[in-house]
Amino acid sequence: MARTPLSGTQHTLRAGDDAAVIAAVGASLRSYRHDGRDLVVPFDADEVRPGYRGATLAPWPNRIVDGAYAFGGTSYRTALTEPERGQALHGLAAWLDFVAVDLGPDHVTLAATIEPQLGYPWRVRIETTYALSATGLTQTVTATNEGVDPAPFGTGPHPYLVAGPNPLDSWTLTLPADEVLETTPDRLSPTGLAPVTADAERFDFREPRRIGAVEIDHAFTGLTRDAEGTAAVRVVDEAAGTGVEIVFDGACPWVQIHTADQPDGAASPAHRAGLAVEPMTCAPDAFNDDAYPFDTGLLVLEPGRSLSASWRIAAL
Template identity: 70%
Template sequence: MAASGTSYVLRAGEAEAIVASVGASLRSYRVGGRDLVVPYGEDEVRPGYRGATLAPWPNRVVDGEYEVRGRRYRLALTEPERRHALHGLVAWLDFEAVVIAADHVTLAATVVAQTAYPWTLRVETTYRLGADGLTQTVRATNESADAAPFGTGPHPYLVAGPAPLDEWTLELPADRVLEVTPDRLAPIAVKDVDGVAGFDFREARVLGAVEIDHAFTDVVRDAAGRAAVRVVDPSGSGVEISWDESCPWVQVHTADLPGGPAQPGHRAGLAVEPMTCAPDAFNDARYDYDTGLRFIAPGGSDEASWRIRPL
């Protein structure tokens, strides 16, 4: 088996998307020969969480610890440099194919009950390629006897065009941003974006040298309840990711890596991650704002969806 797992190639018109089974990850998405996301190779171990499906939580659980119904749980610290549990439990699972077609694929994996997360979840995701772009839907079903805490989101790195990220124009119509500690990115408080230097992109403007790895909320939505983030290259090409009301939060990351420009992937794309819940939502009781944490009832399901399309 290739390092990325089994690849599923979807085609529709001039568009081609490749989904890898490990982590149900978006490995590549091209339209008219242009990359819309930062790709990686079939026999390449996925770089970090690039394109991965995140569940049963996106982002971080601070210190890897949380409490549900009076019982404390401790997760593996998968972000050891910051001492957090990062991006859930399915990112490195090998998903099985449930449906395979020319323009869509449905993959599934099971989170088995374990000491750190004692609930069994069946996670299914469908990628569908069409004239309106590439849509991913994630549906989780709780196969346990107790309600399970849950959150989800994707992790694509968008590519606007051939110019460096610093020259791209970002439109992020969010009114508030989550302030975090500079060293560990642990949540502090939600603030208005106009009170945080460099983070107000409600009117489209050039990214420049700004470094972002923050969650935004109160995103402006259209009449159908959809929110969208757009990034545009100086050449005029661009890409948009939009999502429905299932995701009240969105994480944005300028892909700043510890090794700087010498490290492959540094500022190569803009990660835009719609999320059903905020960072550290499993510790919802700590915060005075709505984290969006959900609980799936026994036998119940939860679903979220987002779409990437060229501009």
């Protein structure tokens, strides 16, 4: 009997010369290649997924501060999965083993259930479909509340985009966001919204410009959208003449940007190897919505109801 790789069952999707591989653990985008080049930072099949690279995040993306929140008049505490910062990071689905419920040459639908547990006592089924076509790789996440009580919810992906072979510092970023969520420097706990012009060198990429040496690990909102209501974040390696974008609709009013800076710097192969671009249905710490004077985008999933969000990664 063949041994299952550490990242779970592998599902390879093909469309023309393009290929994407989805790993079952965390319904993770393990690799995506267009014309022979990586559009996301990949990892090996027989490797414990590095961090949250490519994972599907649910029932919350980003952080719950101190792992503590109140919902429906009851207080909850969930596991601190980012112990170095004392935060609950990226939800509960990232290490679940998703099972294929529909599979074809260019698509796969994976499903898993978040069971009621301490800190999140709701049963939520997560289905996610990856579909590869000539226009890119589209992921759709659908959550269904299979319990009897309303449940707080949020979702998003965690790809690290790769514009080309040259260093990230030389890439050009287009980020059509007017506002940035400021955070504490040590724990990245939200402190409030600010215009991107408050620190334009670090945060204002409404017009395309080089990333340079700035370090970013922040959520952005106030997104400019096209006539169809979609927003697009783009990175381009101008020297190579290549790039990649992620496009998302109004289901995701927030997007997290992370320049992948590692604690040990250049000694880590992952240091600034790609740009994390994470469309999110809600802000960091949205489960503490009442603590903030702005709309965090927290979703409430009613019993028996479903909610969906989607995004598309494509070559430029």
